[in-house]
Amino acid sequence: xxxxxxxxxxxxxxxxxxxxxxxxxxxxxxxxxxxxxxxxxxxxxxxxxxxxxxxxxxxxxxxxxxxxxxxxxxxxxxxxxxxxxxxxxxxxxxxxxxxxxxxxxxxxxxxxxxxxxxxxxxxxxxxxxxxxxxxxxxxxxxxxxxxxxxxxxxxxxxxxxxxxxxxxxxxxxxxxxxxxxxxxxxxxxxxxxxxxxxxxxxxxxxxxxxxxxxxxxxxxxxxxxxxxxxxxxxxxxxxxxxxxxxxxxxxxxxxxxxxxxxxxxxxxxxxxxxxxxxxxxxxxxxxxxxxxxxxxxxxxxxxxxxxxxxxxxxxxxxxxxxxxxxxxxxxxxxxxxxxxxxxxxxxxxxxxxxxxxxxxxxxxxxxxxx
Numbered sequence: 001x002x003x004x005x006x007x008x009x010x011x012x013x014x015x016x017x018x019x020x021x022x023x024x025x026x027x028x029x030x031x032x033x034x035x036x037x038x039x040x041x042x043x044x045x046x047x048x049x050x051x052x053x054x055x056x057x058x059x060x061x062x063x064x065x066x067x068x069x070x071x072x073x074x075x076x077x078x079x080x081x082x083x084x085x086x087x088x089x090x091x092x093x094x095x096x097x098x099x100x101x102x103x104x105x106x107x108x109x110x111x112x113x114x115x116x117x118x119x120x121x122x123x124x125x126x127x128x129x130x131x132x133x134x135x136x137x138x139x140x141x142x143x144x145x146x147x148x149x150x151x152x153x154x155x156x157x158x159x160x161x162x163x164x165x166x167x168x169x170x171x172x173x174x175x176x177x178x179x180x181x182x183x184x185x186x187x188x189x190x191x192x193x194x195x196x197x198x199x200x201x202x203x204x205x206x207x208x209x210x211x212x213x214x215x216x217x218x219x220x221x222x223x224x225x226x227x228x229x230x231x232x233x234x235x236x237x238x239x240x241x242x243x244x245x246x247x248x249x250x251x252x253x254x255x256x257x258x259x260x261x262x263x264x265x266x267x268x269x270x271x272x273x274x275x276x277x278x279x280x281x282x283x284x285x286x287x288x289x290x291x292x293x294x295x296x297x298x299x300x301x302x303x304x305x306x307x308x309x310x311x312x313x314x315x316x317x318x319x320x321x322x323x324x325x326x327x328x329x330x331x332x333x334x335x336x337x338x339x340x341x342x343x344x345x346x347x348x349x350x351x352x353x354x355x356x357x358x359x360x361x362x363x364x365x366x367x368x369x370x
Contacts, residue, residue: 003050005119005137005194009042010216012059013126015179018244020343020365025064028056028125030247031326031344033254033263034294034307037068038241040272041128041263042192046121047075048268049133053082055111057215062088068273075271087111108215109204112197120200122217124191128250129238130263130270133192136232140194143171145230147199149221150192152234162242163189163218165231173229176221187231190238193217237262248341248361251307251324255290277310285316301331309344322358326366340364 011028021030028039039056046054054077058065065086071077072084087107112120119140121133140148151165164185165176177185203220221229237259239250253259264270277295282288287302296311301318311328314320318335325331325342332350339356342348343366352370356362364370 003134003137004117005049005051005121005133006115006117006197007043007046007051007054008120008122009039009046009054009056010122010124011039011056011062011065013124016126016242018241018247020363021244021247021341022061024061024366026058026061027241028058029062029065029068030241031309032128032241032247032251034292034309035275036270036272037065038125038128039065039068040270041130042123042125043075044268044270045129045131045133046123047077047271051121051133052077052079053085053115053117055085055087057087057108062086070273074273082115085111106208109201109208112201112204115197117197119194120197122193122195122200122220124217126241127190127192127238128241128263129190129234129236130266130268131234131236132268133194136192136234137194139232140230143230144228145172146227147193147195147220147223148230148232149173149217150190150232150234151187152190152236152238153186154188154238154240162240163191163221165189165221165224167231171231173221173224173231176224178218187233188240189217189221190234191217193220195220244341244361244363245359248324248339248358252305252322252358254292254307255305275310286314301335315350343368346370 011026013027016027030038032038077084119137136150163178165173165187166185168174239253241247241250279295280293280297282299286299288299289304291303292307294308294310297308298313300316301314303320306320306323308325309327312325313330315331315333317333318331321338323337323340326344328344329342329346331348334351335348336353339358340354340362342364345367346364347369354362
């Protein structure tokens with residue numbers, strides 16, 4: 001499958017912080033679903049659409065992201081030409097004096113000019129869904145729009161930040177609301193846009209000429225009054241990650257058969273970094289109910305409605321209920337955890353009891369000993 005488009009993934013989102021989970025890593029690099037990172041879903045969508053040129057903008061805290069993506073070989077993007085490109089904050093040193101979190105737009109401009117594809121798909125990583133983007137591009141072509149934005153109808157956005165908009169009868173955007181407190185509008189942007197590469201080059205050139213240094217999907221969509229912006233409806237399931245609570249809720253929804261089918265068994269694989277691990281070991285006397293348990297885990301205790309990443313150890317006489325446990329965490333004997341998120345390499349000492357709420361889960365940071 002060939003797609004005449006290049007992809008651009010924005011790995012950070014300034015308005016979305018997941019507390020301890022994003023303290024050591026970018027939003028795109030946050031683990032999700034037992035063996036994946038959040039970026040895997042959008043990157044796989046692009047690869048499954050036939051896009052073989054993808055750039056990833058990493059503003060800060062990108063070491064974990066770079067370790068995960070590597071050369072792009074796990075997504076078949078390790079190529080002599082095209083392939084995966086990780087774009088650091090400053091591709092050249094000319095604009096370093098701007099400081100802060102500003103993007104080097106001149107570096108992005110060089111990146112787009114060096115490619116030849118007709119279209120650019122720009123996506124952030126705060127929404128998780130599985131699809132191909134070919135119909136989206138085709139609808140954009142047929143609409144005659146300058147820019148198209150993908151959305152779904154979601155009456156429950158789990159709070160802000162969200163971008164919602166209204167359209168006319170032909171599907172063109174007439175009004176956009178950013179982070180509304182309350183609204184009856186249910187068209188919620190999924191953070192995926194498409195536009196012609198030449199138009200994007202013109203827009204970036206104008207931003208630079210006006211002294212701008214901030215590149216975002218929201219910034220592009222603010223031009224809807226001067227450009228024709230078309231809304232394309234995505235009718236599948238999508239999980240929104242815009243807070244710790246919503247990350248936890250999204251993780252729990254992975255245990256639903258319908259969500260698993262939509263994300264993992266729809267015929268479009270989700271690619272990720274491959275790690276060779278032994279199968280999970282379930283010892284005599286364990287109890288596991290409605291869980292996602294990854295390779296390399298050792299289960300001695302009782303687990304219910306939880307997601308365990310690779311290499312997790314659950315000792316005897318331990319009860320885990322509605323928890324998300326990241327890679328290589330060690331949970332000692334006699335521990336009780338409920339509504340808890342444990343980051344990588346955490347150690348929970350014997351007899352510890354941590355009880356959170358579904359709307360306020362307990363989060364333990366990376367490498368902590370409790």
